[in-house]
Amino acid sequence: MASPISKKDKKHSYLNQSRIHQYFQSLLSEVDIQVNGKRPWDMQLKAPKLPERIFANGNLALGESYMEGEWDAEHLDQFFYRMLRHRLPDKVKPSKLWTHVLKTRLFNRQTYKKAWQVGEHHYDLGNDFYQTMLDSRMTYTCGYWKNAMTLEQAQEAKLELICQKLQLQPGMRVLDIGCGWGSFMSYAAEHYGVKCVGVTISKEQTEWAKKRYSHLDLEFRLQDYRQISEQFDRIVSVGMFEHVGRKNYRDYMQVAHRCLKDNGLFLLHTIGKNQRDSYPDPWIDKYIFPNGELPAIGQIGDAADKLFVIEDLHNFGADYDKTLMAWHENFEQAWPAFADQLGEKFYRMWRYYLLSCAGAFRARDIQLWQWVLSKQGVEGGYHRIC
Template identity: 70%
Template structure:
């Protein structure tokens, strides 16, 4: 069965519903009028009556959006200054119209300069994302993710549920790597161990996984205690041992362009002769695209999605690209499933996390769903070898 159609948008039950048709607003402030006109060009009305229209509670939101881009828009949403019945539809339209490229806030120039010049993912900072994001609480992630705790894009080609899509993704990786019993496999950024557990149970391999999250490591060690898995709290740069296969699922987004080459050098030195390395990563369409300031500040500190060209530069002369598979559109239904789980479970976490966190997490999941639906973001699986496979590589279906 095909994945849920993009038209199946998420509805925020808390957002006020505007009665009837609302005329296009007019602002005396030229800057606010400019933002309203830009939104209108993307088929988004301020105080319109459609689910993806913006319901404005404070006109200053438009000033912040113009001055700070998505940082101002997102923080205003977190503060309750505006609402939208279908944030995913709002961002799908906004990004398809490339409004993010048409608004260039001067205040974000310093952020862009830091990204370009500074190594924000060096060893001293590599652990920040673990503490800030992945250590939020294993019970929280258990309520949002599938039973395997896979926190990356599912594969929906023949799946009807989130669990089926994640199992299909894990099995697809195993088949692409040609896993055989007795192989030793490295998982760089192993998370809660979903891939390693699946590979060990169904393909008879032994796995070593590294993570920068203490919560993930503790959960995985307890949950998978009976399997041949070794889970380490370790920076990937410290790895220096041989493996038959290497996999990295949803971790390369935390490496940063200044470390791409070193990351691939680590993979090359750890990959045994004749081995394969599967890299599963979100990707951006433009090499010069900057990390989103709101995501960087509130969700994934120091994160940076790579472009195809940047990955190509990183593997140049080190590894051979045997296969490149894009199923980025499948991240839309994955994120929508996470969102639905999150909203259903929210009463259990409301007192602990608070309403500002709820709005932040809603904005995170639904803005990302809109970005993948608009094809502004991609999901790639690269299969890499050291010298090129004799006779070539054939992708399993």
């Protein structure tokens, strides 16, 4: 029979909990977030022991507790913008995430076998679901909003931007590493008369793209990028490098190098992080993109060392905020059609994913880069015409 808890122990436990809650509230107040406040970015706390859970498991607990309904914020994007703009997570040192940190740093989580997991987990959710959220070409990457007013315009402007940076000419053969639903390939074939080969690890994407673009000179392969050996006039990779992992960055660049003709150009479009030594967000890793990892600018440079000349580097990360907010608006409008199938927990998970990422890009905590690389350097210099 367990011994009863003494009044002294109860009082000590209460005092500890009170201190933790006070510290939790003081951290949030530093970034103008109130617990149970009335503003749309304030945190509505519904579980009394949530602060202890967050201090133990950091972002993982923050995301999971939101999925479980233990807290809320009307405008999650603004909540995360305030936290990340002022680097509030740096002040929280989770006590139980050390295993996640070690795994991401010591092991290759993106081996050939493991690489297929993200396709099955995320991209194979269902084409019907993604069609309601994305633009008409199913472009699941950052749009270019410089002169755009709508998501459709922003995505077409991004595709045009890539084509111009690659200086495409009719008859060129182009490789798309991580081709998704074929948005770039279809646009490039229709507007520039090129032939494209695309590889993806998603069965759903492959089947959809083959049917949608059967009238174009496009080849879609369900294949890992490491298996490619042919040569191409141009290579493009849009939103795939985030799934490569630090242990494979050099291998990835070597594949691109062997597949690119000597006078070719390679455009790499990827989300990136500001700190080389940071680790993947544990919630995103568990629920959204298994085994994913954002590269730092120096890691990409290291991987390209002695293989490529960096011709151009363009950062338009703030545009991802607008893209994610547009996706979120589409998702909310379409949700009633999927509510019974996917359920409330999925709804909160997906909302958290889209809006937390929008807040992160708005805070400039993460970036969106387009790199243009050549094998030998463009004679006379590379000139971006856009």
